[in-house]
Amino acid sequence: MAKLEKLTAEAADAAVAALEGWTRQDEKWISGSYRFGSFPAAIAFVGQIAEIAEELDHHPFIGIDYKKVTLRLTTWHAGGLTALDMASAQRYNEAYKASIAGQR
Numbered sequence: 001m002a003k004l005e006k007l008t009a010e011a012a013d014a015a016v017a018a019l020e021g022w023t024r025q026d027e028k029w030i031s032g033s034y035r036f037g038s039f040p041a042a043i044a045f046v047g048q049i050a051e052i053a054e055e056l057d058h059h060p061f062i063g064i065d066y067k068k069v070t071l072r073l074t075t076w077h078a079g080g081l082t083a084l085d086m087a088s089a090q091r092y093n094e095a096y097k098a099s100i101a102g103q104r
């Protein structure tokens with residue numbers, strides 16, 4: 001399936017169920033949040049998000065609330081959710097796990 005083909009609600013729900021910490025907000029958006037031990041650590045993660053977004057050429061909405069970073073994803077060109085949103089969320093989850101492993 002083309003990466004930018006809009007997913008049905010059922011397909012989107014099935015895909016997001018496999019994404020730890022992510023939920024489907026509505027027809028167009030999925031959302032996930034990450035918590036850090038400090039504001040600088042949260043900001044450092046935003047830098048990693050930016051690198052991944054540029055690599056994938058797929059950019060999330062980024063909310064920064066002190067030690068909590070919230071990402072929201074949709075595929076503008078498809079007018080909804082695509083496999084690229086799900087793949088991006090998976091990458092952010094992997095980057096988060098690696099970042100907190102480093103903090104231990």
Ligand SMILES: C[C@H](O)[C@H](O)[C@H]1CNC2=NC(N)=NC(=O)C2=N1
Nearest residue numbers: 057058059060074075076077078
């Ligand atoms: C030209 C460039 O590839 C496109 O505008 C990319 C950029 N980043 C993007 N990010 C998101 N979330 N959706 C898109 O459709 C998208 N398109």
